[in-house]
Amino acid sequence: MKNEIIKIGNHIHIKTTEYINLAHIFDCGQCFRWEQNQDNSYTGVAFGKVINVSVNENEIIIKNSSIEDVDNIWKKYLDLDKNYKEIQEKIIEHEPKIKEMVAFGRGIRLLNQDEWETTISFIISQNRSISLIKKSIELLSEQYGTYIEKFKGKDYYCFPTPSQLARASIEDIAKCKVGYRGKYIIEVAKTINKESEKLYEQSKKTDEEALAYLLSLHGVGPKVANCIKLFSMEKYDSFPIDVWIKRALEKYFKIKVDQSKKTEKRIKKMFPKHGGIAQQYIFYYAINNQK
DNA sequence: TTCCAGGTAGCCG
């Protein structure tokens, strides 16, 4: 996708030929720091910056930013160089049962998020609902993260760095309502603080190597590891299986899902190459069509 | 009150 970026007044406009749906992008369970405004725009924090995003006709409008940041950060973050229309067609062609789900989630894009933030966010996510995950991450950022600025009347904080969280005490971090995951967060923060380059090397390594590294982190199992790979390492084969995906695969695709290698291979065969993106359509459909 | 949530570690056979 070629995206023309122009500045009009204080706003940056990105021309796009694809259908973009911000609600589907920001509320599909891949990220936890974006909130919808009354005008349907979204405001959020990523990479230490606060921006406001809206969509109008064939363009994305970014407020509180600069041409440089849009070029260097947000274009990549919003995954604007990928052709989702083509990917959708390939996914449906290979597994027609997913057609309705892809139609439902049309406009989703997989954000390219920071590895560290994604790691901690999904450690927190285990065995909890999305609204509570968001609450804990907000509390963590307020309590430990660096202050950024006030935007439209609200104070915004960076996601805490590894060293900021490595200094946290178990009693203090409990105030962020992370429950038993507090010890995981602190231990992983200490690990990454000592060797942060190791985490950031994984996107260049093979799927298997990245998986093995992530599984070595305390509190990271196969599901969380696959979320980290998919949402922050551009490893689009990753297919995280949580309770929603398990139920949806069993209900709509009639396959029994367990932890075995056999099941993993079967799923990979159903959703090859862009499996992680297919997974996201299934997840988003599942959480919005529960019965 | 009980059940559940974008699960994992620890333990046991």
Add this chain to the structure above:
DNA sequence: CGGCTACATGGA
């Protein structure tokens, strides 16, 4: 390996 269970917390 596969099968159990404890784990914090708030919403339904």
